[in-house]
Structure formats: structure tokens, C-alpha cells
Amino acid sequence: MKIITGALLGLLVASTLTLAADGVATNAAAVTGEKKLPKLFDLGATKCIPCKKMAPILEELKKEYAGKLEVEFIDVWQNPDAGNKYGIRLIPTQIFYDAAGKELFRHEGFFGKEDILAKWKELGVKLADVK
Numbered sequence: 001m002k003i004i005t006g007a008l009l010g011l012l013v014a015s016t017l018t019l020a021a022d023g024v025a026t027n028a029a030a031v032t033g034e035k036k037l038p039k040l041f042d043l044g045a046t047k048c049i050p051c052k053k054m055a056p057i058l059e060e061l062k063k064e065y066a067g068k069l070e071v072e073f074i075d076v077w078q079n080p081d082a083g084n085k086y087g088i089r090l091i092p093t094q095i096f097y098d099a100a101g102k103e104l105f106r107h108e109g110f111f112g113k114e115d116i117l118a119k120w121k122e123l124g125v126k127l128a129d130v131k
Contacts, residue, residue, distance in 0.1 A: 036099040038125050039070040040116065044092035045077040050110040051092045057113045068127050069120075096123060 042058055044051030055073070062071040076083035076091060086095060090108040096119065098104055104123045111119075120127055 037070045039097040041072050041095040043074045043076050043088050045075050054092050065127050
């Protein structure tokens with residue numbers, strides 16, 4: 001058990017750290033210049049009717065707010081563990097996270113683009129100002 005735990009810990013550390021040119025281990029995001037962004041998760045299914053209506057909205061948000069907002073769709077029918085992990089009771093479910101990864105809000109059912117943008121504003125996240 002200790003060997004497995006140690007190996008998993010090693011993989012975790014290796015995936016989050018990278019070796020800089022001077023040989024000093026640093027955070028991968030800091031080296032690559034990646035920035036943490038607010039995130040919108042939409043958990044649904046490709047064959048669910050309200051989920052299908054969400055798909056073009058998610059694509060628009062992904063394109064319009066590239067570099068300001070991460071948008072991710074997870075099909076819980078193809079990946080049932082994700083539904084359990086996120087405590088999904090109904091699809092589609094949208095989960096709003098701040099840049100630090102803290103859940104700010106969740107909504108169950110169809111959620112229009114203007115409603116999503118209004119919710120980000122209500123939560124204090126100004127997508128136009130995210131840098």
C-alpha cells in the first residue's frame with residue numbers, strides 16, 4: 001500500500017512541477033505563464049434535449065471569452081463517475097467556479113447565455129476585466 005501511495009504521490013508532484021532551465025523545480029503554470037481563470041462546468045449528456053440546447057451557448061461562450069473563462073462540458077451518461085463526483089441530481093447542471101477553483105453557484109436545467117453572463121456579473125466576476 002505504501003508503494004502505491006508513494007507512486008501516486010510521485011506522479012502528482014511530477015505532473016504539477018516542472019524543472020526549469022537552472023534545475024530548480026517550479027510550478028508548471030508559473031513556467032508556462034498559464035493563468036487561472038473562472039470556470040463554467042456544464043454536466044449533461046449529448047442526447048438530452050435541454051443539454052443539446054446548451055451546446056451552442058457553451059461553444060459561443062468558449063469562443064467569445066477565450067482567455068477569460070474556461071468552459072467545459074462533461075457527458076455524465078458517458079462518464080457516470082463525474083456525475084457522482086460533482087453531486088449531479090439533474091442534467092444539465094452548470095457549476096460556476098472562481099479562478100481559485102471555489103464553487104460559487106450551481107444551476108440545474110437549461111440556462112441561457114444572457115442568464116449565464118448575468119450570473120457571472122452578480123457573482124462579481126467581470127469577464128471583460130479578467131486578465
